[in-house]
Amino acid sequence: TFSHAPGIGPAAEAKIKAKGYAHWQSVLDKPDDLPLGAKTSSSLCEILARSQSALQQNDIQFFVDHLATKEQWxxxxxxxxxxxxxxxxxxxxxxxxxxxxxxxxxxxxxxxxxxxxxxxxxxxxxxxxxxxxxxxxxxxxxxxxxxxxxxxxxxxxxxxxxxxxxxxxxxxxxxxxxxxxxxxxxxxxxxxxxxxxxxxxxxxxxxxxxxxxxxxxxxxxxxxxxxxxxxxxxxxxxxxxxxxxxxxxxxxxxxxxx
Missing domain, CATH: 3.30.420.10 (Ribonuclease H-like superfamily/Ribonuclease H)
Known part of the structure; x- marks a missing residue:
C-alpha cells in the first residue's frame, strides 16, 4: 500500500497503481513518472524509503504509527x-x-x-x-x-x-x-x-x-x-x-x- 504517505488517498493510490507501480521499490526506481505533484511525489518517496528501512529493521512500531487503522490488517x-x-x-x-x-x-x-x-x-x-x-x-x-x-x-x-x-x-x-x-x-x-x-x-x-x-x-x-x-x-x-x-x-x- 501507498496510503500511509501524506496526501495519498484512495484516488491517488489508484492512479499510482494504474501507472504500473506495484510496490515500494518501483516508485523509488522511477519517481519522475509518478502521476502526482512534485511535493506529493517527494513526500511519497521519503515515506517509502523509511518504510523499506523499517521493514528490514523489523520496526513494527513505524507501521503501527503510520498506517491507518483500516490498513493495519x-x-x-x-x-x-x-x-x-x-x-x-x-x-x-x-x-x-x-x-x-x-x-x-x-x-x-x-x-x-x-x-x-x-x-x-x-x-x-x-x-x-x-x-x-x-x-x-x-x-x-x-x-x-x-x-x-x-x-x-x-x-x-x-x-x-x-x-x-x-x-x-x-x-x-x-x-x-x-x-x-x-x-x-x-x-x-x-x-x-x-x-x-x-x-x-x-x-x-x-x-x-x-x-x-x-x-x-x-x-x-x-x-x-x-x-x-x-x-x-x-x-x-x-x-x-x-x-x-x-x-x-x-x-x-x-x-x-x-
Missing part, C-alpha cells in the same frame, strides 16, 4: 507468527477498580498473572513481545495497565483488534463477534462474562476459593486464545491465509496455563 498479516495476544480482568468498572489478572498468549504458550502474586512479571514479558494484540485494549486494557505500572507507555507496539473487526462490519463485544465468526469456547466457559469474572475475583479475594481463582484465569486465558482465531478469521476474509492450532490443541493450553 497488513501488519497483522505480515507479522502473524510474531503476534502476542493479551487481555485483563478488573475488579469492576468504578473509578477505583484495579487489574485482577492478566493473560498473554505469547510464542505458543499462555502466561497468566494475578494481582497480589506475580502481576509485575507481565512487564518483563512485554520486553520480549514484538507486537501486542488486544480487543478494545486502546480504551480499556492498556490504560488500566499503564496506571497499574505507573508507566507512560508499553515497551512494544500494540494493535486493537476491535477496530479491525469494525472495518469488517463486526460490531459488539468479543463474545458476540466470536459467535458471528463461528468460534466456540469450551463448554465450561460458555456464558462466562466480565461480570462473572468480577464475582470470581471476589470469591478468591475474600474466601481463597481455589476453584474461583482457576475459573477466573481460565476465562481470561480463553480470551487471548480466541483473539488469535479472530485475527485469523479477519485475515481470511481479506484472502490472507495463516495457520493456527486446531481448536482441541488450542484449548489444551488453558489447562497448562493454570
Amino acid at each position: 497488513r501488519i497483522l498479516a505480515t507479522y502473524f507468527d510474531r503476534l502476542s495476544y493479551f487481555d485483563i480482568e478488573t475488579s469492576g468498572l468504578s473509578y477505583d477498580a484495579y487489574v485482577t489478572c492478566v493473560a498473554c498468549y505469547h510464542k505458543g504458550k499462555v502466561y497468566t498473572y494475578i494481582n497480589g502474586e506475580n502481576l509485575d512479571d507481565f512487564l518483563d514479558l512485554l520486553e520480549e513481545v514484538d507486537l501486542l494484540v488486544s480487543f478494545n485494549g486502546s480504551s480499556f486494557d492498556v490504560p488500566f495497565m499503564l496506571r497499574t505500572y505507573h508507566i507512560p507507555e508499553f515497551p512494544c507496539p500494540h494493535i486493537d483488534l476491535r477496530w479491525q473487526c469494525y472495518h469488517q462490519a463486526h460490531r459488539g463485544g468479543l463474545k458476540q463477534i466470536e459467535h458471528t465468526l463461528n468460534i466456540n469456547r469450551p463448554d465450561d466457559l460458555q456464558g462466562v462474562d466480565g461480570a462473572e469474572a468480577v464475582w470470581l475475583w471476589f470469591r478468591w479475594k475474600q474466601y481463597q476459593d481455589q476453584k474461583a481463582r482457576e475459573r477466573l484465569l481460565r476465562y481470561c486465558a480463553a480470551d487471548v486464545l480466541t483473539l488469535q482465531l479472530v485475527t485469523a478469521s479477519l485475515l481470511k476474509n481479506l484472502d490472507v491465509s495463516v495457520e493456527t492450532p486446531g481448536h482441541e490443541e488450542l484449548w489444551a493450553l488453558l489447562d497448562a496455563a493454570l
